[in-house]
Amino acid sequence: QKEVEQNSGPLSVPEGAIASLNCTYSDRGSQSFFWYRQYSGKSPELIMSIYSNGDKEDGRFTAQLNKASQYVSLLIRDSQPSDSATYLCAVNFDGGYQKVTFGTGTKLQVIP
Amino acid sequence: NAGVMQNPRHLVRRRGQEARLRCSPMKGHSHVYWYRQLPEEGLKFMVYLQKENIIDESGMPKERFSAEFPKEGPSILRIQQVVRGDSAAYFCASSPPSGDIYEQYFGPGTRLTVT
Numbered sequence: 723q724k725e726v727e728q729n730s731g732p733l734s735v736p737e738g739a740i741a742s743l744n745c746t747y748s749d750r751g752s753q754s755f756f757w758y759r760q761y762s763g764k765s766p767e768l769i770m771s772i773y774s775n776g777d778k779e780d781g782r783f784t785a786q787l788n789k790a791s792q793y794v795s796l797l798i799r800d801s802q803p804s805d806s807a808t809y810l811c812a813v814n815f816d817g818g819y820q821k822v823t824f825g826t827g828t829k830l831q832v833i834p
Numbered sequence: 835n836a837g838v839m840q841n842p843r844h845l846v847r848r849r850g851q852e853a854r855l856r857c858s859p860m861k862g863h864s865h866v867y868w869y870r871q872l873p874e875e876g877l878k879f880m881v882y883l884q885k886e887n888i889i890d891e892s893g894m895p896k897e898r899f900s901a902e903f904p905k906e907g908p909s910i911l912r913i914q915q916v917v918r919g920d921s922a923a924y925f926c927a928s929s930p931p932s933g934d935i936y937e938q939y940f941g942p943g944t945r946l947t948v949t
Contacts, residue, residue, distance in 0.1 A: 754936045765925055765940040766877070810877065814936045820865050820929055821890055822936060826876035 724749050724815045728825035736833050741798040743828050745811030748792070754814035755787055755794045756822065761807045770796065801832045836861040838928050838941035839908075846947045847916045855911040855944045859928030865889075866909045867927045867938060868901060877925065883909060916948045 725748045735741045743757075754773055758766035772778045772785040772794065784797040794813075798805055808827040815823060839858040847853050859866050868880040882890040883903040894901065898916075903909040913920055923945050927938040 756937065758940075765943045766927075768937055768939060771937055812938075820936050821867070821879070821882050822938060823879070824869075824877045 724813075724823060726811055726813050726823050726825035728809075728811050728828045730826060731829040732831050733828055734831045734833055735801050737801060737803060739801050741801045741805065741830055741832070743796040743798075743809050743811075743830065744793060745795065745813075745825055746793045747811075747813045747815075749813075749815045750789065750792060752789075752792075752813050752815050754822070755785070756812040756814075757783075757785060757794075757796045758810040758812060758824075759807045760810060760827065766810055798830075801830075803832045803834050806830055806832050838863075838926060838939055840926050840941035840944050842944060843942060844945045844947070846949060848949055849917055850915050853913040853916050853920070853946055855913075855924050855926075855946070857909040857911070857926030857928075857941060859909070859926075860939055862930065863928035863939075864931040865929045866903050867929075868909075868911050869925045869927065871923045871925060871943075873922075880911070913946075916946075918948045921946055921948045 727746045757770040759769050760766045770785040772787045778785045782799045786795045808829045810827045811825040812822040838860050841856050866883045869877045871877050879893040881894050881901045898914045900912045923943045925943045926941045929938045
C-alpha cells in the first residue's frame with residue numbers, strides 16, 4: 723500500500739514566524755511531489771510542485787525534497803494569518819501514470 | 835476563465851433520488867479525477883478518467899456510483915439512490931494530457947446534501 727503521511731496538527735505558529743510542514747511517503751521510486759492549500763469550505767489549491775532533490779522557492783514558500791529519506795517539506799516564511807489553512811501533500815507514485823495520492827493534511831494556525 | 839468548472843455548486847437530494855455532478859476540465863486538459871471529502875476529513879480518490887475511458891476506479895463504491903467522461907461534454911459523476919452517508923463535498927480535478935506534468939487543478943466542488 724503506497725501511503726503519504728502527514729501530522730494532522732494543528733500546527734500553531736505566531737505571525738511572522740516560519741511554519742514547517744512535513745510529509746513522508748512510502749515509495750522510494752516516487753518522482754513528483756505537490757503541496758496544496760485548502761481553506762475551510764474551499765477546494766484545494768496547488769501552491770508548489772517539486773520534482774528534484776533540494777529546495778525550490780516561490781515567494782514566501784520553499785519546498786524541500788529528500789528522496790533518500792523519503793520526505794518532502796514545505797516552509798512558509800513570514801507566516802500571516804491568511805496562511806491559516808490545511809496543507810495537503812500529494813505524491814505521484816507511478817511515473818507515467820497520472821494519479822496522485824494525497825495525505826490527510828496538516829492544519830496550520832497562524833496566531834496574530 | 836479557463837479553470838475547472840463544476841456544477842451545481844450545491845445539490846440537495848432526498849434519500850433514494852439520483853444525483854448528477856458535472857465537471858468541465860481546464861482547457862487543454864484531458865485527464866479528470868473525482869474525489870470525495872467528508873467534513874474534517876481528507877480527500878478520498880474515487881475515479882480517474884480520460885476521454886471515453888475509465889483508467890482507475892479503485893476508489894469508487896461498487897454499487898450506486900458511476901462516472902463517465904464522454905467524447906463531447908463534461909465528465910459526470912452519478913450517484914443512484916442516494917443515502918445520507920453520501921452527503922459530502924465532491925471535487926473534480928484535471929491535469930494536462932501527457933508528459934511529466936502531473937499537476938492537478940481542482941474545481942470549486944459540489945456540496946451534496948442528502949435529506
